[in-house]
Amino acid sequence: MRLPPVAITAIVFVVGFALCTVQFPNFASTRVAANLLTDNAFLGIVAVGMTFVIISGGIDLSVGSVIGFTTVFVALAIERLGVPPLVAFAAILLLCAAFGAAMGAIIHVFDMPPFIVTLAGMFLARGASFLMSTESTPITAPLYSTVSDFALRLPGGGRLTAIALIMLAVVAAGAVLLHFTRFGANVYALGGSRATTALMGIPVGSMTVRIYMLSSVLAGLAGIVFSFYTAAGYSLSAVGVELDSIAAVVIGGTLLTGGQGSVVGTLLGVLIQGLTQTYINFDGTLSSWWTKIVTGILLFAFIALQQAMLGIARRAGPRKAGVLKS
């Protein structure tokens, strides 16, 4: 029997966690686990959106900039204009939805590569956030302190924070949407073959629009979460997060060419990156750039693995003759 890629990701995570535990006896605690979730909450949320985009055969390079834009927008709206936080959140999510929809529409209508369109989106969103403000704006609204004080206490001293809970909720909702709805099936179909999906009567255009809309809205939500995490808005925040999230998705077993993957895998991919960072924090002597190196190595390994598995599948040719009784 062949292991699905996500099982391999899970094994890597468990083995990694076990190694850390062996080296640092107090590693295996609810505190470390809860912090892992909190520290990677925003990354987990964008990565869920990225999972949909990549499975559908696309890519979204704009998410990091959208997070940055969101933090600045929210900070300025609350602090400068005195907009109630919830109103500011609603406004930014609508704006993100429109942004994603526009990118999806351009990709579909002009038949442009998603890579180019979302790259333009990345510059646009980053540029716009610099236009609004180049400085870091602290957010002092009462809602922010309430939210950061809130936490579910776990036995063993861990604190499951609000933003960790939001991330877990997004992962759960994303998994249901991807694996158990028509929308999700269409996402896989698009990644299999756009032309065939269209011939099968799926509205390819509106699907594309909705997928990029979902990705941008989740990036907006990640931006809000990021602003909770740092209690500030800054136009340079979340630079390069699009690449971290793509890495998480691929390490999570999603095929970079589309058509296969899972949300749970993506969560594991995020946690593996977080685990590396935590290890470095525990060690105390290593440079935090080691996270990037480990991520890079894992990425290579997983892409090689995918290629190998595709190769095996291709060599095997048409495998089953099908049971045709005469």
Added chain:
Amino acid sequence: MNAASDPGPALLEVRGLSKSFGTLRALQEVDFTLRAGEIHALLGENGAGKSTLIKAVTGVFPRDAGIVRLGGAEVAPRSAKAAVDAGIATVYQEVNLLQNLSVAQNLYLGRQPTRFGLVREAEMRRRVTALLAEFDLHIDVAEPLGNYSVAVQHIAAIARAVDQSARVLILDEPTASLDRHEVEILFAVMRKLAKRGIGVVFVTHFLDQVYEICDRITVLRNGRLVGERTTAELPRIELIRMMLGRELAETTSERAATQARQAGEVCARFEDYGKAGYVAPFNLALRRGEVVGLAGLLGSGRTETARLVFGAERADSGSATIDGAPVRLQSPRDAVAHGFGYCPEERKTDGIIAELTVRENIVLALQAKRGLAKPLSRAEQDEIAMRFIRMLDIRPPEPERPIGLLSGGNQQKVLLARWLATAPRLLVLDEPTRGIDVGAHAEIIRLIRELCDDGLALLVISSELDEIVTYSDRVIVLRDRTHVDELEGEAVDVSNILVAIAAAGTAGAEAGQA
């Protein structure tokens, strides 16, 4: 056609439909009438415009002129989805469904049963299993479609369309990769639907099937309507004349008298060659100038044998020798290096590179064989391309056209040309005439004989027994992935092959019940 002679009311009427691709006028003022409850053949040579007509009607291509009426009301679907909603379900010629989705998702994509917005997976699987059972197909519908053979995938595509067809069902060459038994099941389903009052449009190059099942025939040639006839009143010779616009010399179905050729020396020999769980070990000697046919039901191990011979699959027992010297065939590259060629069955998915031109597709294998150090000059490429375009009558005869823009049958001819261009010493052809029109069919059979006279060894797989008998010197019959019989010389005829397969068939059925 005058209205008085129409037996049923018109269900789908196409009037004055035109469609051009740039300067190429693919359809010119074509009329087509489908009546409720009839099975209507849409025939014509490769590139005549059949698939284009279907796509213009179902909105995949925008049409330049013309109207379509369904049940008297004008319809103008803008997409495949709109056509399905209007009641026209279609299996397009190139559709292979989605390899990465489960069989069940493929059949119900876009219309899965849901509760509270969630797909009812179990219910969907139950329905799909029942639906496929009508086609005598008993498979695990939760598995990815790509795990099954082309034939199974085709049946799944047909089942999807049949299940969706409210008023009109269009099938563009559905039988091209099915064997006899599956064709019969499909025909039974088509008859049942027609009885229910659904109009069925059936595109095929198998004229026997047309006479077996169709009530009426519409013929296209070069994008124009040639005429509409009832099948009963149209003799076959006349039909072929309508399609080709000329007479076809009826030499193709005769077994050549010169068959008693001197078989040359053995060029490749396989002893106890096999792979566990794939094909049982077999002995096979291929001689120069000889055609060996592989006959058997679908899934009997024909393609598997070919893949082993070509190194696409590694044998785990036995030995291979070429010209007396032992060789190891580990990969297709080894085989190509030894001068083997293989034209696979899944040409649509495996072979063509849609963006490359006809010329580039033709010289691809030859260039690969020569290696990058010895590039073919442009003049050589042009010469080779034109030679095969002429030889196989590839239309339009433009070497610089991207192959993706050719009709399905013409793409297949290009792939055949690719392997012929390498001048191999052993060529394996898997279903070489599938999807190829009557005119070119005769051409290819003639070509196969010529190649042999030039000293090539050929291994040909075909489900067309008439065809196999026409060109084979020896026929190997397979059953259950085992070589069970070998017919030679006088013994090679359709009834003997059938007897061998049938004997095998009953044995297989008994084994199946045990």
